[in-house]
Amino acid sequence: MFKKLPGDEARNLVSTTPDTAVVFRPAVVRTPAFVTIVIWLSRLIAGLVRLVWRHPIAIAVPAMPGVTWTLYGWRPALLLVGLVALVGLSWASLHQSSFLRLVGWRLLAFWRLVWIYRRHWQPVMIVSGLGRHLRGRDYLPRLMRVECDGWADRVTVKMLNGQAVKDWADRTDQLAHGFGSRSCRMSIARAGRLVLTFPRRDPLAAPLPAVPIPDVVSVGPVEIGAREDGTPYRLKVHGTHVLIAGATGAGKGSFLWSTIRGLLPALRAGLVELWALDPKLMELSFGRDLFTRYAADPDQCADLLDDAVTVMQERAGRFAGLQRSHVPTTADPFVLVLVDEVAFLTAYQSDRTLKQRITAALATLTTQGRAVGVGVMAALQDPRKEVMNIRNLFPDKIALRLDESEQVDMVLGDGARDRGALADHISPVPELGAGVGYVRLETSPDPVRVRAAYVSDDDIRAMVAHYATPTCTAPAESVPVQRSASDSALVVDSTPVTGAAPVAPEGVQANG
Known part of the structure; x- marks a missing residue:
């Protein structure tokens, strides 16, 4: 906690002999084990509470069968898994939009948070220049939240103190390739926070047929x-x-x-x-x-x-x-x-x-x-x-x-x-x-x-x-x-023709 890093002492030493290696013993302040354990436990509890608060569905899916197995054995746990799967499939087939909104996209967001963004966050931030490695410590922007829908991931990020929006706008290409997306779009959520949009697929890749003529008389939109x-x-x-x-x-x-x-x-x-x-x-x-x-x-x-x-x-x-x-x-x-x-x-x-x-x-x-x-x-x-x-x-x-x-x-x-x-x-x-x-x-x-x-x-x-x-x-x-x-x-021909049908040029079919 109060440990001095070796580099802090080395920079204060001066050697006048080029062939002689500098030997030093870093000063270390020992922290009581009880204090260290309390600090780590508090961080663990805060992290678990934050994880359950942000991803209740993703935590409940493996937690419920585990608790059932521990209390009642594997047969009730297996029955519970089958029942939940049957209910989920029925819900998804009968009303897919509500299932995806309440369950599907939340599970996908938790998976991509753990496997894509959290796993690659530190190297992408350091290599792109949005994070700093100083004196053995990483200073990284904070990954706040990941939300998913049918086409993209939206990642909420808290910038480091002193960073500007332009610092992120200049590195959208690095962010896109670092997290395996074809592009990255940035918008400002509020002061100090950005929302990065990473598309997973392109709904506009194929031409769209003509929109049906509306039945309602309207001038727009x-x-x-x-x-x-x-x-x-x-x-x-x-x-x-x-x-x-x-x-x-x-x-x-x-x-x-x-x-x-x-x-x-x-x-x-x-x-x-x-x-x-x-x-x-x-x-x-x-x-x-x-x-x-x-x-x-x-x-x-x-x-x-x-x-x-x-x-x-x-x-x-x-x-x-x-x-x-x-x-x-x-x-x-x-x-x-x-x-x-x-x-x-x-x-x-x-x-x-x-x-x-x-x-x-x-x-x-x-x-x-x-x-x-x-x-x-x-x-x-x-x-x-x-x-x-x-x-x-x-x-x-x-x-x-x-x-x-x-x-x-x-x-x-x-x-x-x-x-x-x-x-x-x-x-x-x-x-x-x-x-x-x-x-x-x-x-x-x-x-x-x-x-x-x-x-x-x-x-x-x-x-x-x-x-x-x-x-x-x-x-x-x-x-x-x-x-x-x-x-x-x-x-x-610039001469107006009144009451006469328009004449089409050769090779051009006249309409009407």
């Missing part, structure tokens, strides 16, 4: 896919603006079409209007009959955005002094402006005047449109500031597969990647990574990993066949497309 824990992911579109950033083939269309699919009942009821801007003429044109207004030519896109600003300002004038938030009605429906490739209209637009009009309109909508029921959902590939200088005006952001780690913080905010948003590690294979992304909600700084459902071409055709109405044709914004005689590039 819209169910568009699933979260990493297996629960449905619902995207808020009414009362906010959403920015989707991802490289080519990352699955931005899955988020756009899943949102459209979830709003179809409200669209038919007249509570929602979908205004689509499709400068690439590839993504949203496939279901243009679903949109209240549709534009592809940059001039018409600018006009559509100006009209949205006019609607927004007209509503703001009527709502002033009467209401502070928008309630969708058939007279004032929720207007969702969908922009497939916003960078084409802002950063890559050669017409300077047109570029300024579009940027100003988007900035006005994203700063003033939420309260009056005008929302913007924009998708882009490059999240750099010079490409999208108004990205901070979008409260909700989604980062799909990105090319560089720095782009993650550009989309989700500073420190998002350190907290586990590894968007640059998403697989480029479509079956594994298309539609997978990290979401930072307006109310939380911690990223959430989600996957949007894949809406196939057949699903879109069925949506158009059942939900396209005469009010969703927007003839003035439907632009004819013709193929240039000199090359295979698509040339857009």
